[in-house]
Amino acid sequence: MIISIASGKGGTGKTTIATNLARSAKRSVMLLDCDVEEPNAHLFMKPTITTTTPVYKPIPQINFEKCTFCAKCAEICEYNALAVIATQVLVFAELCHGCGGCTLLCPEGAISETYQQVGVVERGHSGKVEFVQGILNVSEAMAGPVIRAVKQQINNHPFAILDAPPGTSCPVVLTLQGSDFCILVTEPTPFGLHDLQLAVDVVRQLGIPHGIVLNRADSGDDGVEMYCQQEQIPVLMRLPTDLRIAEAYSRGDMIVDALPQYRQTFQELLKSIAR
The missing domain is CATH 3.40.50.300 (P-loop containing nucleotide triphosphate hydrolases)
Structure with a gap:
């Protein structure tokens, strides 16, 4: 229960x-x-x-050798954690919810994930x-x-x-x-x-x-x-x-x-x- x-x-x-x-x-x-x-x-x-x-939470990491700057990743991100400006992709890690959608939907496979520590879990007894x-x-x-x-x-x-x-x-x-x-x-x-x-x-x-x-x-x-x-x-x-x-x-x-x-x-x- x-x-x-x-x-x-x-x-x-x-x-x-x-x-x-x-x-x-x-x-x-x-x-x-x-x-x-x-x-x-x-x-x-x-x-x-x-x-x-x-x-940890996953954060998108851009491979600029593969990226065509199509902006599909920014379009699907509901939290505006990605922005594509000309030939740059900006990642706002503090806005990322770690859903992985951009990684899955990138048509060029140009996005992988790195990990950022966001806290800890402590366990014990009383x-x-x-x-x-x-x-x-x-x-x-x-x-x-x-x-x-x-x-x-x-x-x-x-x-x-x-x-x-x-x-x-x-x-x-x-x-x-x-x-x-x-x-x-x-x-x-x-x-x-x-x-x-x-x-x-x-x-x-x-x-x-x-x-x-x-x-x-x-x-x-x-x-x-x-x-x-x-x-x-x-x-x-x-x-x-x-x-x-x-x-x-x-x-x-x-x-x-x-x-x-x-x-x-x-x-x-x-x-x-x-x-």
């Missing part, structure tokens, strides 16, 4: 839910931090990292939890190759939890694809409701069963609760505004370690998802 944890915006408590859910599981679990631009699950899991693997995180290189624009490399680590593991990036952009969609269930974490505010609606649209488009975790549930207004009733989306768990949780978070401690009574709450969340 693959459970992804997502949110329409940052700051809702997505990583808090992901890490505490992994810590509470009674079975073998793999936690994968797919928020590769700003991974922070390690701050709470405090894993021992055992392997670090570089991640207690009984297998831990994986991706780290995108600073200034690198394309998170996709690193997220794909992180997800490849699942490799038929029976139970994986994916901590997705915030928002509803392409890296989020790539993370959620293939999930059996998605937990959407939100808070009872107008901003929380607005961004939750965007996230619900995404998971519905992907056809992924989903439910809501409402963080700081006893603050704000009832807009999220009313929306979930109208849309028949189950609210799987409500976390209260608790100063002890905030204090544990500020220390980098897990809720279920600092406040063991919450361990049962997260275990019930897993049971709800299984049902």
